[in-house]
Amino acid sequence: MSAKPLLHQLxxxxxxxxxxxxxxxxxxxxxxxxxxxxxxxxxxxxLQESMRSIGNCEMCRDYTETRLCTICxxxxxxxxxxxxxxxxxxxxxxxxxxxxxxxxxxxxxxxSPLDGIGPDEIGLTSLARLVSEQQCQEVIIATSAxxxxxxxxxxxxxxxxxxxxxxxxxxxRVTRLAQGVPIGGELGYIDQSTLxxxxxxxxxx
Amino acid sequence: MSAKPLLHQLxxxxxxxxxxxxxxxxxxxxxxxxxxxxxxxxxxxxLQESMRSIGNCEMCRDYTETRLCTICxxxxxxxxxxxxxxxxxxxxxxxxxxxxxxxxxxxxxxxSPLDGIGPDEIGLTSLARLVSEQQCQEVIIATSAxxxxxxxxxxxxxxxxxxxxxxxxxxxRVTRLAQGVPIGGELGYIDQSTLxxxxxxxxxx
Ligand SMILES: [Zn+2]
Ligand SMILES: [Zn+2]
Numbered sequence: 001m002s003a004k005p006l007l008h009q010l011x012x013x014x015x016x017x018x019x020x021x022x023x024x025x026x027x028x029x030x031x032x033x034x035x036x037x038x039x040x041x042x043x044x045x046x047l048q049e050s051m052r053s054i055g056n057c058e059m060c061r062d063y064t065e066t067r068l069c070t071i072c073x074x075x076x077x078x079x080x081x082x083x084x085x086x087x088x089x090x091x092x093x094x095x096x097x098x099x100x101x102x103x104x105x106x107x108x109x110x111x112s113p114l115d116g117i118g119p120d121e122i123g124l125t126s127l128a129r130l131v132s133e134q135q136c137q138e139v140i141i142a143t144s145a146x147x148x149x150x151x152x153x154x155x156x157x158x159x160x161x162x163x164x165x166x167x168x169x170x171x172x173r174v175t176r177l178a179q180g181v182p183i184g185g186e187l188g189y190i191d192q193s194t195l196x197x198x199x200x201x202x203x204x205x
Numbered sequence: 206m207s208a209k210p211l212l213h214q215l216x217x218x219x220x221x222x223x224x225x226x227x228x229x230x231x232x233x234x235x236x237x238x239x240x241x242x243x244x245x246x247x248x249x250x251x252l253q254e255s256m257r258s259i260g261n262c263e264m265c266r267d268y269t270e271t272r273l274c275t276i277c278x279x280x281x282x283x284x285x286x287x288x289x290x291x292x293x294x295x296x297x298x299x300x301x302x303x304x305x306x307x308x309x310x311x312x313x314x315x316x317s318p319l320d321g322i323g324p325d326e327i328g329l330t331s332l333a334r335l336v337s338e339q340q341c342q343e344v345i346i347a348t349s350a351x352x353x354x355x356x357x358x359x360x361x362x363x364x365x366x367x368x369x370x371x372x373x374x375x376x377x378r379v380t381r382l383a384q385g386v387p388i389g390g391e392l393g394y395i396d397q398s399t400l401x402x403x404x405x406x407x408x409x410x
Contacts, residue, residue: 006255006270007293013251016244017222018236019229029255030294031223033268034313037256039221044252046218050211050234051242051249063238065211089235108239 007033059130061106061123062088071103078102080137084127084156086110086144094142102140105130110148111155122152124159131172132163138173145179212238264335266311266328267293276309283307285342289332289361291315291349299347307345310335315353316360327357329364336377337368343378350384 007029014025032040056062057069064070071077071091081102085091091104107122119125131139141156143149157174180198181190190198212234219230237245261267262274269275276282276296286307290296296309312327324330336344346361348354362379385403386395395403 005275006251006259007268009251010255010259013244013248014222016237016241016248017219017233019232024224026294026297027224028222030268030292032221032252032256033259036221039218040252040256043218043221044249044256046211046214047237047245047249047252050215051237051245054211054215054238063212063235070210087235089231092231 056106056108060104061108061126062091062104076101079135081140082131082134082136082138083140083142085142086149086152090142102138107143107152110143110146110152112148119155119159124156127156128159128163131160135169136172137170138175140175140177142177145177261311261313265309266313266331267296267309281306284340286345287336287339287341287343288345288347290347291354291357295347307343312348312357315348315351315357317353324360324364329361332361333364333368336365340374341377342375343380345380345382347382350382 010029011022011025014020014028015022017025020028050065053065054063055065057064057072058067059072060069062069062071066073078101081100082105083094083100083102084105084107085094086107086109088106091106094100094104105123105127109117109122111117111119111122130136139156139160141153143153153176160172160174163172178201179194180201181187181194187195215234216227216230219225219233220227225233255270258270259268260270262269262277263272264277265274267274267276271278283306286305287310288299288305288307289310289312290299291312291314293311296311299305299309310328310332314322314327316322316324316327335341344361344365346358348358358381365377365379368377383406384399385406386392386399392400
């Protein structure tokens with residue numbers, strides 16, 4: 001450790017956390033020292049263990065400290081459905097709805113040729129292999145409704161349509177999350193493009 | 206470590222930080238894993254070292270990992286002035302004004318008899334010894350302008366007035382931070398008691 005007082009080093013290090021500036025880092029440091037040294041020591045242990053052991057699931061690329069994540073290694077999860085998401089946080093969000101029992105694949109981003117992020121960087125080679133080897137019948141592309149998310153979805157859709165599958169198997173159904181007015185959304189506050197889309201895709205009730 | 210996935214443990218542990226709920230903890234965990242594993246490992250080291258080594262300065266009670274803090278061990282600091290504050294954060298605030306070159310004493314709270322916090326808990330025995338042994342000529346009581354802060358200030362003032370000092374030394378001057386309208390403060394937004402006080406303590410210009 002350098003010659004800087006430890007407290008300064010602590011305040012500095014805490015600022016590696018997203019959203020934590022100098023003021024909050026100071027408040028955190030004082031509060032941990034004063035009231036929760038045990039919690040801080042446990043956080044140090046878990047941080048160390050996590051940064052060293054958490055890698056990516058060999059099948060879906062979600063974060064896990066084992067070869068396969070808890071979802072991929074759960075045989076009760078439906079292997080016929082595969083939901084493609086941008087990030088591990090999206091899996092957590094979808095799991096929290098408890099409305100999906102299939103499996104996932106995490107892109108860890110979106111295609112972005114200008115930033116050097118091509119198909120390989122978002123794991124599309126593994127995805128193609130996974131889909132052609134598994135009994136997968138439906139792929140839900142749940143990338144964001146942004147320009148990048150849409151472009152990535154189109155690319156994946158095209159790739160999956162041309163994929164070689166085990167002889168005799170059905171063609172894969174490729175779907176996208178429904179878009180429209182969010183529940184509780186007031187029309188006056190919804191952007192025009194969402195509103196046009198909701199109107200065009202109106203459903204019988 | 207328990208059988209819970211490490212990522213869950215990480216999200217849980219991060220919530221020991223003040224102001225960090227489940228959502229921010231998740232965002233922090235993902236961001237560290239994705240972009241700053243080295244920063245996280247360094248944070249773990251510094252947390253460990255800090256929680257184990259940071260104690261209180263023998264003289265002023267500020268946090269330090271050495272016997273005396275950097276201020277108390279700095280002979281250029283004026284030993285004739287002693288500023289009494291509630292917390293280490295207050296020292297940082299006063300130091301940032303660069304307008305004070307004396308020493309400090311940290312109460313680590315205020316008197317609060319109902320919570321069992323008496324003179325000993327806020328270090329008044331050490332304070333009395335410090336003041337009677339040192340060449341201290343002025344004590345600035347910089348506790349908060351709250352009921353507790355005021356009560357503590359009055360108690361300390363009474364204690365210092367009755368203190369035994371080296372024979373022949375002057376009586377100690379005891380002062381309190383000036384109160385009034387903050388710089389840039391608009392009168393319409395200032396509470397009535399501050400305003401009355403500012404009026405009563407008006408100064409010639
Ligand atoms: Zn997995
Ligand atoms: Zn000190």
